[in-house]
Amino acid sequence: MTPNRRKFLQGSSALSLASLLGLGATLSSFEAQAADTSGYKALVCIFLLGGLDTHDIVFPYDQPSYDQYASIRASLLGQYANMAGGSTRDRARLLPLVPDNAANFGGRQFALSEEMAGIKGLFDSGDAAIIANVGPLIQPINRTEFEAETIATPKRLFSHNDQQSTWMSSQPEGASFGWGGRFADAALNAGANSNQEFTTITSLGNELFLTGETAKPYQIGLNGAIEIDALKFFEANRSEPNGEIVYQKLRDHFEAMDFVSSNLVERDIVATMNDALTTNEDFNTALETGQPLVTQFPQHFLGQQLSAIARTIAIRDSLVMKRQVFFVAIGGFDTHSAQATDMPGLQTQIDTGVVAFYQAMQELGLADSVTTFTASDFGRTLAVNGDGTDHGWGSHHFVIGQAVQGRNIYGQMPTYDFGHDQDAGSGRLIPTTSVEQFAAPLGSWFGLNATELAIALPNLGNFPTPPPAFI
Numbered sequence: 001m002t003p004n005r006r007k008f009l010q011g012s013s014a015l016s017l018a019s020l021l022g023l024g025a026t027l028s029s030f031e032a033q034a035a036d037t038s039g040y041k042a043l044v045c046i047f048l049l050g051g052l053d054t055h056d057i058v059f060p061y062d063q064p065s066y067d068q069y070a071s072i073r074a075s076l077l078g079q080y081a082n083m084a085g086g087s088t089r090d091r092a093r094l095l096p097l098v099p100d101n102a103a104n105f106g107g108r109q110f111a112l113s114e115e116m117a118g119i120k121g122l123f124d125s126g127d128a129a130i131i132a133n134v135g136p137l138i139q140p141i142n143r144t145e146f147e148a149e150t151i152a153t154p155k156r157l158f159s160h161n162d163q164q165s166t167w168m169s170s171q172p173e174g175a176s177f178g179w180g181g182r183f184a185d186a187a188l189n190a191g192a193n194s195n196q197e198f199t200t201i202t203s204l205g206n207e208l209f210l211t212g213e214t215a216k217p218y219q220i221g222l223n224g225a226i227e228i229d230a231l232k233f234f235e236a237n238r239s240e241p242n243g244e245i246v247y248q249k250l251r252d253h254f255e256a257m258d259f260v261s262s263n264l265v266e267r268d269i270v271a272t273m274n275d276a277l278t279t280n281e282d283f284n285t286a287l288e289t290g291q292p293l294v295t296q297f298p299q300h301f302l303g304q305q306l307s308a309i310a311r312t313i314a315i316r317d318s319l320v321m322k323r324q325v326f327f328v329a330i331g332g333f334d335t336h337s338a339q340a341t342d343m344p345g346l347q348t349q350i351d352t353g354v355v356a357f358y359q360a361m362q363e364l365g366l367a368d369s370v371t372t373f374t375a376s377d378f379g380r381t382l383a384v385n386g387d388g389t390d391h392g393w394g395s396h397h398f399v400i401g402q403a404v405q406g407r408n409i410y411g412q413m414p415t416y417d418f419g420h421d422q423d424a425g426s427g428r429l430i431p432t433t434s435v436e437q438f439a440a441p442l443g444s445w446f447g448l449n450a451t452e453l454a455i456a457l458p459n460l461g462n463f464p465t466p467p468p469a470f471i
Helices: 005-013 017-021 063-072 074-081 114-124 143-148 160-169 179-189 229-236 243-254 264-289 301-314 339-363 435-446 450-456
Strands: 041-048 110-112 128-135 200-202 323-330 370-376 380-384 389-391 395-400
Touching (some): 041 339, 063 074, 063 380, 110 114, 114 339, 128 435, 160 179, 160 370, 179 200, 179 435, 179 450, 301 323, 301 339, 339 370, 339 395, 370 435, 435 450
Parallel strands (some): 041 323, 041 370, 200 323
Antiparallel strands (some): 380 389
C-alpha cells in the first residue's frame, strides 16, 4: 500500500477519535467486578451478512413436516431441482440429525443439507449445537401481541443496517458499544491481557460488535497486520548506500518525530499513529516467529479470514493474551432472488471454513478453549417470492467447540407453516430466544459474572426464561 498517513491511522489502530479524547471511557461501572480470566478462552463470531434463511439451513425431516414445507416452497425447490446434479433439498438427500433431546420435539425431526456435512459431523460428535429461533427482542412476544402492538419490539425491524447493529449491540444503527466489546471490557478490567490492543480483533473492519468502553477493535489482514510498503522496502535495503539514512528519515516521518503542536487532539492523533506502527510491527514479528499451522484452510474468503484468526490465536502467548474476541464475516445472504444458485456455495463456505478452524483449534490443543458461533441480520420468510425469500426476523444458529454441550437443538423450533404463535406473517419467525439469551451463556463461559453480564446485556433481565444451557 502507499504510505498514506490518514489511511494508516484509520486502518492500523482501529481507534476512534472518541477514544483518543477519552470520551465516555470511564470504568466506574466495572470497578466492583472481577471476571474469571483463568486459562485461555476466545469467542469467534461468524456474521452472515444479509439475513440467513433459516428455513434453508435446518430442514424438517419427518415426512409430514417435510411435505408441508415442500408444498409451501414448491417454486424454490423447483429451482433447486434444476441445478446441475439435482436438488440437495430432496428429503432423500438430506442429512438427518439425531439430537440427544429429540424427545422435546414431539416426533418432529430435522436435517441439514449435504453442503453442511462437516458441521453435521461436529454435531454428531457432540462438538456443535443448534440454537433455535434466535433474534433481537426487547422482551418476550408472540403473534397476538405483535399484531396488536402491545409489546415493544426492536426499532426498524427488517432493516439490514439496523438489525445488524441490534444483533451486535441491542440498539439500532448509531450504537457505540457491542456485547463482544463489553465482554472484553470485563476481562480487561480483571487484568486478563498485557496488551489490550489485541483483545478484540476483526478481519473485516466492522467494529461495533468488538467495541467496548475500554476494548477497541484491532484490524488485521488475511496475512497479518497492515504494513507500510515504502517503509518495508527501505528497511529491506538498509545496507544499500544511504539506505540506513533513508530508512531512518522515513521512519521518523511515520513516527512524526519532528511534529510539534500545542493542539491536544493533534498530539493524541500523532501518538496513536506512532503506537499503531509499533503495535503492528510487534504483531507481525510474533506471526513470523510463531510455529506455522499444519491445518489447511479453504481458499475462499471466510476460510482465509478464519485462517488469519487461527494464526493469531496460535501466537496468544507471545502477545500475552488470556481472553480474546474475534469477528469475521461474509456477505451474500440477502437472497431475494437466485437463492438456489447462491445458497449452496455459501453453505459450503460456512461448512468448510468452520471445520478447518475447529481442526486448527484441535491442533493447538484449544478445541475446548475457543467457541465459535454464527450470527446474522435476521432470518427470512418461509414464503417464497419465486426464486428467493424476503427479510424475516428469528433464525437458527450454530455454536461450535469442545466446550459446547453439543448434539442438541436448544430452544423452541417453530413449525414450518404459517399462522402459528411465532409467525409474524409469511413465515417470519418471531424469536423465542433473544440475542441476550443467546449471548449470556457465551459470556458466562468467557468468565463474566452475573453483574457483568447485566452490564454487557442490558435487556437480559427482561426475559424470565433462563438462557439455554448450551455451554
